[in-house]
Amino acid sequence: MSEHIIEKVRSFAESLLPAMGLELVDVQFRREGHGWVLRLFIDREGGVGLDHCADVSRELGQFLDVEDLIDHAYHLEVSSPGLERPLKSIRDFQRFLGKKAKIKLHESLGEQKVFIGTISGVEEGIISLDLEEGGSVQFAFDRISKARLSL
Numbered sequence: 053m054s055e056h057i058i059e060k061v062r063s064f065a066e067s068l069l070p071a072m073g074l075e076l077v078d079v080q081f082r083r084e085g086h087g088w089v090l091r092l093f094i095d096r097e098g099g100v101g102l103d104h105c106a107d108v109s110r111e112l113g114q115f116l117d118v119e120d121l122i123d124h125a126y127h128l129e130v131s132s133p134g135l136e137r138p139l140k141s142i143r144d145f146q147r148f149l150g151k152k153a154k155i156k157l158h159e160s161l162g163e164q165k166v167f168i169g170t171i172s173g174v175e176e177g178i179i180s181l182d183l184e185e186g187g188s189v190q191f192a193f194d195r196i197s198k199a200r201l202s203l
């Protein structure tokens with residue numbers, strides 16, 4: 053049920069946000085300590101502000117009211133992904149070329165699964181990372197388990 057809601061919301065957001073100059077980073081729908089939360093993370097070049105979040109929240113709220121997708125109480129949150137935003141696509145890696153990232157692989161490369169360094173290249177699905185401790189590493193995008201910008 054949650055996956056169905058996430059997919060419907062993702063589809064709506066992906067059609068809405070480009071016209072607002074925004075991009076969808078992630079959609080979450082899960083039970084937390086205070087109840088169910090539907091959370092959207094949005095971004096744009098230069099970052100998002102409170103007005104962007106309020107506009108998206110209003111549009112999404114209207115969509116959810118009309119579609120009646122969720123038959124129980126929930127909280128709607130729209131926010132920025134923050135300074136350590138997740139990197140979920142090849143496009144994200146291209147956009148943040150030259151930025152520091154922390155990347156965890158599904159399986160070890162050598163004896164290591166987690167790498168921290170500067171994104172130095174993205175070519176044909178291969179990510180290049182200049183490591184903090186020196187040297188560099190390359191791996192296919194599909195080997196990545198989790199990746200995010202790092203401070």
